[in-house]
Amino acid sequence: MSAATASTASRTRPRRRLRGGGGGGERTAPYVFLAPFVLLFIGFLVVPIGLAIWNSLHTVRRSGLGFGSASETVFTGLSNYTEALTDAEFLAGLGRVLLYGVVQVPVMLALALTLALLFDSAAVRFKRFLQLSVFLPYAVPAVVAALLWGFLYQPQVSPVVDVLRSLGADPDFLAPGTVLWSIANVTVWSVTGVNMIIIFSALQTVPRDIYEAARIDGAGEFRTALRIKIPMVAPAIILTALFSVIGTLQLFNEPMVMRSVTSNVSSEYTPNMMIFSTTTQGGNINLGSAMAILLGLVTFALSVAVSVASNRRGGKR
Amino acid sequence: MARLTSATTRAGHPSRRYAGVTAVVAAAALALAACGSDDDDEGQAAAGDSGPVTLEFWGWVPDVEAAVEEWNQANPDIQVNFTRMTGDDGDKIPSAVDAGTGPDIAQMSQHQLPDYVINERVIDISEYVADAEDLFTESSWAAVEFADAIYGLPQDSGPAAMMYRTDIFDEHGIEVPATWDEYVEAGRKLQQADPDVYIGQFSPNEMGLWYQDMVQAGGSWFGIDGDSWTVSINDEAGRQVADKWQTLVDEELVKTVQMWTPEYWADINNGNIATITYAAWFPALLKENAADLTGQWAVAPGPVFEGSDAAGDTGGAVTAVMAGAEHPEAASAFITWLNSSEEGVDHLVTGGGIFPAAKIGLENEELVQPDEYFGGQEILEVYKEAALRVPGDNQEGPGYQLIQNDLLDGFAQVANGSTTFSEVLDEAQENTVQRLSDQGLSVK
Structure with missing residues (x-):
């Protein structure tokens, strides 16, 4: 960003001289334009994070019954962090979303990539209509999507279960072992479309003459896709992977809604749900803040890992 | 906070944009809320010495507006301003009270009251409602009394x-x-x-x-x-x-x-x-x-x-006077009227369809x-x-x-x-x- 600002400045300088001087107006202009972003960024990201860190290092101490003005907030160092890290439920929740991510992200990206490649090839008819159909679930809010799928998962009201039963299967989408994948199915349905669009638009930027060269070299559609298209859109795939990983760790809406149709999603099913139950329901903002910071660190670490992996890949090329 | 993070739950980058919009909307809402509370404070300060007192009351009982209306007409000096709670509105009361923008009176589940007491978000009104105990069924009263202090009045119960x-x-x-x-x-x-x-x-x-x-x-x-x-x-x-x-x-x-x-x-x-x-x-x-x-x-x-004739109860709701209320006596007078007077309880039972905690409510004709x-x-x-x-x-x-x-x-x-x-x-x-x-x- 600083490079961009510098080049703008160097371009404006001669013009200013021509006009015969001029105040600091143009010099301050970038800051004025940046101000709304910076203010909101500070107000809604930096300050809350700072507050969360402060909260996570303190604990509210009460005494007796806790009635009257008997409470005080004391500095307790990392004790909230140790408590979070030794909480079996918190770690289980973290493990659960990681397991979920390991399966859901590749499946969803493979689907999105395949669809993008199909739409990019000449083979598909009614392209606009089909593209819209794949994208449309993204326009359905996550909570509504989870509610809709919740209906389809309940044996007595679900046409899907009816059909499967008539075929001799007896699926239980809400059993303890399957409900995580039923939730994954909802998110795959919801977000495949938007990731498909991102990859598809990356495909549009690939110069067509490369395909022509490949065709002259004797590469078929499949080979072109595998050897040319996928490597060319790798940055887009990595970008979508990065956002998907972040989304995975923050899983909240879908399992929260699924809780209303099955008890096999516990109140502390994902880290974000545990933070919700600790703070909003349990009133322990300090422990909840420590958990939120830990979750943020894990997300940060994974994001760095994904981008490092992508850079290394780029370096080889 | 949970709501803000939930906006980014979905994978894919456009959610970022929504988060930005949410932030702007939130900022605007904050600004509006700030204006609103200023007005309130002025109103209350002006009313401090003489003239009518205005109380903010949050609750969810259907048609309780009618009860508030009747109270306001009979009590020009204590005007109640009702705000209907829907969905998860209960979750924002603690933050609102902490920020000094909370209501004077709020309805809540009796199960939540102790947390409000411990966090000093409700106040002890025993000096204003000392005689109220006999007006309510024994089990409902137990929900509002802690260690000889009274932190609200029972409204309904769930026998x-x-x-x-x-x-x-x-x-x-x-x-x-x-x-x-x-x-x-x-x-x-x-x-x-x-x-x-x-x-x-x-x-x-x-x-x-x-x-x-x-x-x-x-x-x-x-x-x-x-x-x-x-x-x-x-x-x-x-x-x-x-x-x-x-x-x-x-x-x-x-x-x-x-x-x-x-x-x-x-x-x-x-x-x-x-x-x-x-x-x-x-x-x-x-x-x-x-x-x-x-x-x-x-x-x-x-x-x-075996060997018992007790009945079960799921617990009901209570109305409490919140910390920061400037006129706890007036607030107590209103909730006493609403929850235990013949007229107040009649509104709750006929319009609100609740099962009353007040003994007088059990005689209501609507219940037979x-x-x-x-x-x-x-x-x-x-x-x-x-x-x-x-x-x-x-x-x-x-x-x-x-x-x-x-x-x-x-x-x-x-x-x-x-x-x-x-x-x-x-x-x-x-x-x-x-x-x-x-x-x-x-x-x-």
């Missing part, structure tokens, strides 16, 4: 009774069970006669079903002993309830189903569930969701544990109307009788919602056969004691 399918009982020659033993026996008979018909339901997502039994068994999760809390989730009463449910679940006499789901109402409408023992507010929901079963239900007193859905029975008579048999020694305590999470998460595992009710109680007991001690509270 339990048993709704049962007369046609199913007749068809299989089942007598209406008066005790839980007879209930289990009736369950066995029904299962033998028709494997699709269950005496009741086990809903691992519904706390009230357990809570009412615990109250009926004479239990209390909390107690106050001097300057210490006592926790007794897995005491004798808890075990009694656990044994009953364990038998019902082990022998598969009850249908395991999530309450309130379409699946649940399908079970009710298909006649798979023959009885529902639940609070006085439930019949209205039953009528709404199983309209085709008109005339096939009746209400009987809930079955009792024959109900077509229940074959013309005056069903609230049964609930009224139950209300007077609810034990009055149930003590509410801090951290109700987390106990609820512990128990319901455990019940889900019971449903899967991987643990027992008794073990779930032990674990909830241990966790609760731990949580209270972690906060520095004294636990005996």
Whole structure:
């Protein structure tokens, strides 16, 4: 960003001289334009994070019954962090979303990539209509999507279960072992479309003459896709992977809604749900803040890992 | 915070943009809220010495606006401004009170009151409502009194009774069970006669079903002993309830189903569930969701544990005066009128459809109307009788919602056969004691 600002400045300088001087107006202009972003960024990201860190290092101490003005907030160092890290439920929740991510992200990206490649090839008819159909679930809010799928998962009201039963299967989408994948199915349905669009638009930027060269070299559609298209859109795939990983760790809406149709999603099913139950329901903002910071660190670490992996890949090329 | 993060739950980068929009909207809302509260403060400051006082009141009882209207006309000096709470609005009261922009009076579940007390978000109004105790049923009053201080007034209660399918009982020659033993026996008979018909339901997502039994068994999760809390989730009463449910679940006499789901109402409408023992507010929901079963239900007193004639209760709502209220005396006067005067309670019962906590409410004519859905029975008579048999020694305590999470998460595992009710109680007991001690509270 600083490079961009510098080049703008160097371009404006001669013009200013021509006009015969001029105040600091143009010099301050970038800051004025940046101000709304910076203010909101500070107000809604930096300050809350700072507050969360402060909260996570303190604990509210009460005494007796806790009635009257008997409470005080004391500095307790990392004790909230140790408590979070030794909480079996918190770690289980973290493990659960990681397991979920390991399966859901590749499946969803493979689907999105395949669809993008199909739409990019000449083979598909009614392209606009089909593209819209794949994208449309993204326009359905996550909570509504989870509610809709919740209906389809309940044996007595679900046409899907009816059909499967008539075929001799007896699926239980809400059993303890399957409900995580039923939730994954909802998110795959919801977000495949938007990731498909991102990859598809990356495909549009690939110069067509490369395909022509490949065709002259004797590469078929499949080979072109595998050897040319996928490597060319790798940055887009990595970008979508990065956002998907972040989304995975923050899983909240879908399992929260699924809780209303099955008890096999516990109140502390994902880290974000545990933070919700600790703070909003349990009133322990300090422990909840420590958990939120830990979750943020894990997300940060994974994001760095994904981008490092992508850079290394780029370096080889 | 949870809401903001939930906006980014979806993968894919456009959610970022939504988060930005959310931030802008939130900023605007904050700015507006700030303006609003300034106005309020000016209004109240001006009214400080003389002239009318304005009270902000948040609640959710249907049609309570009519009660507020009547009060405002009769009391020009104490004007009440009502704001209806919907959805998760209750979650924002703590933040609003902490920020100094909260209401003067708020309605809340009685289970939540202790947390408000501990966090100093409600105030002790004992000096203004000292004489109110006799106006309410014993069990409702127990919900607002802690260690000789009074932190609100009870509004409604949830005495339990048993709704049962007369046609199913007749068809299989089942007598209406008066005790839980007879209930289990009736369950066995029904299962033998028709494997699709269950005496009741086990809903691992519904706390009230357990809570009412615990109250009926004479239990209390909390107690106050001097300057210490006592926790007794897995005491004798808890075990009694656990044994009953364990038998019902082990022998598969009850249908395991999530309450309130379409699946649940399908079970009710298909006649798979023959009885529902639940609070006085439930019949209205039953009528709404199983309209085709008109005339096939009746209400009987809930079955009792052997040797007891106590009734269960799910707990009700209370109205409390919030910290930061500038006119606690006026606020207390209003909630006393609303919850215990003939006119106030009449609004709550007729317009709001609540089951009153005030004794005077039990005499309300609305409660003795024959109900077509229940074959013309005056069903609230049964609930009224139950209300007077609810034990009055149930003590509410801090951290109700987390106990609820512990128990319901455990019940889900019971449903899967991987643990027992008794073990779930032990674990909830241990966790609760731990949580209270972690906060520095004294636990005996």
